[in-house]
């Protein structure tokens with residue numbers, strides 16, 4: 316007994332010492348981690364929304380990225396910096412923070428892209444450990460791009476080529492974009508290609524409902540991603556992912572108007588795409604053309620596995636639950652092909668609300684590669700304005716659990 320008490324008091328002394336050491340380390344660490352603050356204005360930027368601040372921005376990036384100390388590069392508040400297309404390359408010497416309090420705005424005319432890569436505006440390549448935050452705004456000023464798009468302008472000449480992605484990361488690691496507004500993107504607002512360990516949280520992403528291809532957050536060949544606490548209201552998908560993506564968490568999102576949350580389109584031009592381990596939960600979708608969607612082109616290969624959509628509320632959504640292995644977004648009909656991206660192990664749990672169209676659940680899978688292990692659990696979708704909605708399935712196998720309204724159309728076995 317006495318021995319036990321002694322041991323215990325020794326232990327608590329030891330714990331106190333460890334805690335003290337941690338405090339000392341913390342404060343000395345804070346001194347050792349001194350950081351340097353640079354602002355765009357230090358590099359001669361004007362910030363009146365008219366002057367060309369591109370070179371100042373590039374110089375500031377070069378200085379911050381090459382800094383021996385952790386740098387915070389600030390875009391000062393209450394100013395607007397007009398920035399022509401730039402390529403910002405990493406890796407940087409230390410972690411870097413881009414603190415955007417003011418506004419970064421693109422040139423309005425697509426003609427400014429003459430002789431440049433038309434797909435890029437703010438293009439950030441090869442960074443490791445970059446965070447973007449600060450409460451400010453990144454404005455793609457995309458109006459003229461949308462007006463010239465063939466998706467909107469039905470007479471020639473119209474623009475068939477893809478406009479720039481507003482903020483595009485490629486080959487990156489450990490990037491977070493948090494607490495800023497992205498608006499009026501020329502095309503996708505925030506996109507990541509071949510990145511890993513990404514956070515896109517506390518964002519406001521806004522563009523008109525009729526702006527073409529203005530996806531909110533787009534992932535391509537990217538893994539370990541957290542997309543949380545965002546308001547996304549654009550003319551295309553709120554969140555979309557293509558290529559090979561895995562370990563994606565999408566949570567607490569308000570989406571709409573727009574096209575909803577989309578896996579795909581996968582398998583375009585017979586590519587092999589692999590999507591796995593995606594969790595989408597606690598999302599409110601309002602006035603969107605789709606709710607949660609998986610779409611793939613005929614002739615594609617690969618798979619979409621282990622997907623879970625949970626606690627989703629739909630308000631006046633045109634296709635609340637949709638899986639489409641016959642996706643075809645081109646003027647001429649798509650040729651029928653036997654290969655398809657395999658859809659397996661997809662759960663829809665606690666999905667409720669209203670459908671803007673009669674068919675609330677639409678699952679169209681391929682003859683050769685049917686959808687398997689689907690599950691509908693506690694789903695209640697009714698017509699906007701009252702009345703019952705319907706469900707349709709083709710080559711779709713799985714089970715229903717709990718209450719499922721409209722009644723499940725999944726087939727049990729595919730033998």
Ligand SMILES: *[C@@H]1O[C@H](CO)[C@@H](O)[C@H](O)[C@H]1NC(C)=O
Nearest residue numbers: 367368369370398399400427
């Ligand atoms: C603005 O500056 C950038 C970088 O110097 C340059 O590439 C671009 O052509 C300039 N734009 C105009 C309209 O002068």
Ligand SMILES: *[C@@H]1O[C@H](CO)[C@@H](O)[C@H](O)[C@H]1NC(C)=O
Nearest residue numbers: 508509534535536557558580
């Ligand atoms: C995804 O990225 C690959 C290159 O990694 C590219 O070939 C492909 O076109 C991209 N897909 C989309 C939809 O952007």
Ligand SMILES: *[C@@H]1O[C@H](CO)[C@@H](O)[C@H](O)[C@H]1NC(C)=O
Nearest residue numbers: 536557558559586587588589
């Ligand atoms: C996805 O991964 C598969 C298998 O590793 C590969 O064949 C395919 O090219 C990848 N797709 C892309 C778009 O990188």
Ligand SMILES: *[C@@H]1O[C@H](CO)[C@@H](O)[C@H](O)[C@H]1NC(C)=O
Nearest residue numbers: 582583584585586645649650
């Ligand atoms: C996809 O295929 C079509 C013709 O089938 C071709 O015109 C187009 O360039 C291809 N796209 C890509 C990204 O390879």
Ligand SMILES: *[C@@H]1O[C@H](CO)[C@@H](O)[C@H](O)[C@H]1NC(C)=O
Nearest residue numbers: 571572600601602603630631
């Ligand atoms: C949905 O669309 C209707 C009709 O355009 C509009 O009145 C309503 O405000 C929209 N709801 C939201 C939340 O945007």
Ligand SMILES: *[C@@H]1O[C@H](CO)[C@@H](O)[C@H](O)[C@H]1NC(C)=O
Nearest residue numbers: 602603604631632633671699
């Ligand atoms: C529902 O959405 C449709 C368009 O899809 C729109 O016309 C209608 O006004 C919306 N209704 C409400 C109540 O928001």
Ligand SMILES: *[C@@H]1O[C@H](CO)[C@@H](O)[C@H](O)[C@H]1NC(C)=O
Nearest residue numbers: 613641647648649650651652
């Ligand atoms: C593909 O098959 C469907 C159903 O058999 C048929 O209605 C459609 O015309 C075919 N499409 C083409 C382009 O051959």
Ligand SMILES: *[C@@H]1O[C@H](CO)[C@@H](O)[C@H](O)[C@H]1NC(C)=O
Nearest residue numbers: 667668695696697718719720
């Ligand atoms: C489904 O939702 C409707 C509309 O909110 C509600 O009236 C109905 O009771 C619900 N049905 C079930 C089985 O929960």
